[in-house]
Amino acid sequence: MAKRTEVVLAGLAGQGLVFAGTILADAVGLYEDKFISQLGFFSISARTGPSRSEVVIGDEEIDFPAATQPDIVVAFTRADAQLYGARMRPGGVLIVDSDQECSCLPESLLIYRIPLVSIARRELGEPLLANLVALGAMAALSEVVALESLEQAVASRVPGARTETSLEALRKGYSAGLLAKKT
Amino acid sequence: MTTMVLSGNEACVEGALRSGVRFFAGYPITPSSEIAEEMARRLPALGGKFIQMEDELASMAAVVGASLAGLKAMTATSGPGFSLMQENIGMAVMLEAPCVVVNVQRAGPSTGWATWPAQGDVMAARWGTHGDHPAIVLTPWSVKESFELTVRAVNLAERLRTPVILLSDAIIGRLREKVDLPPSVPVVDRPRPAMAPDHYRPYAGGPDGVPPMADFGTGYRWYATTTTHNERGYPVGVDAAAAEGLLKRLHSKIHDHQDEVVLTEGRWLEDSEVVVVAYGSVARSALAAVKQARSRGLKAGLLRLVTLWPFPSQLISQVAQRIRGLLVAEMNMGQMVEKVREASCGASEVWSVARFNGQYLMPEQILDKLEEVRRAWR
Known part of the structure; x- marks a missing residue:
C-alpha cells in the first residue's frame, strides 16, 4: 500500500485554518515533491463557527482526498480535540492548544499541549498567527513537513511586510514543539 | 509543464483562459466565487472582458450576447444561480450560441446549505431548461480534470454550437491538488461562414448539422430569435416541417457526435x-x-x-x-x-x-x- 498521511487542522472560523492548510499543502507539494490534497470545511459564519483543513500527503497519487483516520491533528478547541482525537490512528500526534482544558483523550495518542494562541498573542503580538505557530510545532513533532519547506511556502504566499512576522511565528512554534517533545 | 498547487475552481479558470475564453459575466456565489474572482483578475490583461452582473439571469443573457458577437464566453455559479440561468440556457440552445456554464454544486434545494457539497443538480443540468433540448454535461473528479474538462467544454461548445455545462461540486471546486499544466491546449473555433453575406443562411446545418456562425457586426445580417425558426432564422409561421427539422437537427448534431462527447x-x-x-x-x-x-x-x-x-x-x-x-x-x-x-x-x-x-x-x-x-x- 502507498504511504498516506492525513492531517487535520481544526478550530474556529477566523483562526486561519484554511490558510494553514494551504501553507502545509504548498510546503509539502511544491517543496518536498510529494502528492497532496487539501480541503477546507467551514460553515457560512465568518467568525466562531467550526472550521477545519484536511491535508492528505502521499508518495503516490491520492485517491480519496479527505481524512478518514487522521495521523496528525492540531486542535484549537476542546471539542475538536475530543472529536478528532477519537477518530485518530493509534500512535498519532495530537497537538492541543494548552489553554483548552481537555481530559479523556485516547491514551493511544502522542499528545502535546502547547499554548499556541498564547505564544501568538504574547510573543508575536497577534493571536491570529497561532495557525502558523501550530504548523511550526507540527514540523518539530512529526515527520510530516520540514520547517524549511514551511518557510518557503510562507515566503512565497505571504506578501511584503507580513512575511517576517509570519516566518517568526513558524519558528516560535517550532521551538515550542521541540520543548514539548523534551518534557 | 508548470507544476502548481491549484484548487479545482482555479484550474477551471486556467483551462478556460488557455482555450480562448475572453468573456465572463457572472454573479458571485459560494462555492463558485473563486472562478469569478480569478476571471476578474486575469481577463483584462488578456484583452478580455469581465462583467459582474446584477444577477444570474442577466449573467447568462450577457454570455449569450458575447457569444453572438464572436467571443468564447463563460459563466460560473451554484445551485440557486443555476436555477436563475435556466431560461437563458434555453436561449443558448435555441440560438446555438456556444458557451460554457460552470455549476459548482452545493447542498440544496434553494439557497440550501451554502458551503456544503452535494450532487443534487444532475437532473437540473439535464432538464433545467424547458422543452425538448439536448444537453452536454461534464463532471470532473480532480483538479487536473477540472482543467481538462473546461478545455473540453469550451471546445465542444464551439464545435457543436451549444451550451456545455461543467458540473463540479463543492468538494472538487475547493479541493487543492498538485497539477502539471501544459503551456498550450487544443483549441477549437466555431465554424464561420465561407459564403458571401448575401448567401448566408444562419441555421442551415450542413453535412454535420452544425451551421456556420457569423459574428455580429461583420456584415452578415441575421436574425437571432428564440422563436422556432427556419434555416434563414425567421419564425417558421405555420411550417411544421421546418419546426420539426430544427428540433431534429438540434438533437442530432449532439447525438451524431457522441464519440467526441461521451x-x-x-x-x-x-x-x-x-x-x-x-x-x-x-x-x-x-x-x-x-x-x-x-x-x-x-x-x-x-x-x-x-x-x-x-x-x-x-x-x-x-x-x-x-x-x-x-x-x-x-x-x-x-x-x-x-x-x-x-x-x-x-x-x-x-x-x-x-x-x-x-x-x-x-x-x-x-x-x-x-x-x-x-x-x-x-
Missing part, C-alpha cells in the same frame, strides 16, 4: 462481480472503496461517468450484462441510479448508496454497502 473511465471492469458507478467527487470515494474491497477479496470495479449527459446507456447496458450488480454512489437522494436502472434493463441488480446531509460520501459507506451486497448474495 467519456467514461473503467477500472477492473473485466473481472468484477459488482461495479460501483460514480461521478465527480464521489468517484474518489468509490475508487478508494473499490481498492479496499478488492484487498478483502471482493470482485469490485469502478465505472466513472465523466460525461453525465448524454448518458452512456449503451456502456451501462453492456457492463450490466457481464456482472451481477451495479452500485450507484452519489451525494443526492438517488438521481442517476434511476438512469442506471433503466439502462441495465434488468440485466443486473442495481443498488444505491446515497448521502444527502451536506457531508462527503466516505469510502467506508460504499465499502459497507459492498459488504451488504456480498452478504445478500451468499
